[in-house]
Amino acid sequence: MGVSPELKSAIDKFIADNKIVLFMKGNRMFPQCGFSNTCVQILNTLSVPYETVNILEDELLRTGMKEYSQWPTFPQVYIDGEFYGGCDIMIESYTNGELKEHLEAALNS
Amino acid sequence: MVSASEVQEALKQRLEAKDVTVVDDSGGCGSSFTVAVVSAQFEGRKLLDRHKLVNAALKEEMKDIHALSIKKCWTPDQQASAQKA
Numbered sequence: 698m699g700v701s702p703e704l705k706s707a708i709d710k711f712i713a714d715n716k717i718v719l720f721m722k723g724n725r726m727f728p729q730c731g732f733s734n735t736c737v738q739i740l741n742t743l744s745v746p747y748e749t750v751n752i753l754e755d756e757l758l759r760t761g762m763k764e765y766s767q768w769p770t771f772p773q774v775y776i777d778g779e780f781y782g783g784c785d786i787m788i789e790s791y792t793n794g795e796l797k798e799h800l801e802a803a804l805n806s
Numbered sequence: 807m808v809s810a811s812e813v814q815e816a817l818k819q820r821l822e823a824k825d826v827t828v829v830d831d832s833g834g835c836g837s838s839f840t841v842a843v844v845s846a847q848f849e850g851r852k853l854l855d856r857h858k859l860v861n862a863a864l865k866e867e868m869k870d871i872h873a874l875s876i877k878k879c880w881t882p883d884q885q886a887s888a889q890k891a
Binding site for chain 1: 868
């Protein structure tokens with residue numbers, strides 16, 4: 698499998714153009730998995746602007762993202778062009794306040 | 807399918823973990839687990855890198871696992887201070 702050069706540069710560009718990106722199952726209006734929904738709720742609660750990408754709509758993207766992030770599951774959160782983590786990391790860093798700080802720093806950069 | 811004890815054994819060996827808790831929350835189909843790991847290998851690593859170690863340790867098993875929730879990645883020191891509190 699692997700990530701094609703075209704897909705890689707498209708992902709590079711998308712996460713560079715958008716400060717906060719959530720690659721998830723479903724979309725923010727209709728998450729199709731509890732873990733993805735948790736991330737949507739956290740980002741909504743912090744009321745930050747973010748983009749979502751529905752990986753269920755594209756099998757190539759779904760397999761490609763796992764390799765791109767070196768992360769085996771979804772959701773995957775990118776902040777300021779960097780992979781931040783999955784749902785568990787979002788919950789933990791939201792709870793201890795690190796996520797808010799990190800997002801604010803990213804949005805102000 | 808993967809069993810909770812296989813996941814536990816894999817984490818114990820590959821992360822030289824001191825303490826591993828694995829809960830099978832798949833309702834028996836063996837595809838969804840919640841894990842908590844205490845390992846000295848987490849020392850000096852960020853949370854993301856700790857999770858990556860856990861994912862890497864379960865690389866083979868992940869092919870059959872649908873959902874893996876990593877509840878805790880603690881160093882032995884963190885575990886000790888949590889138990890005191």
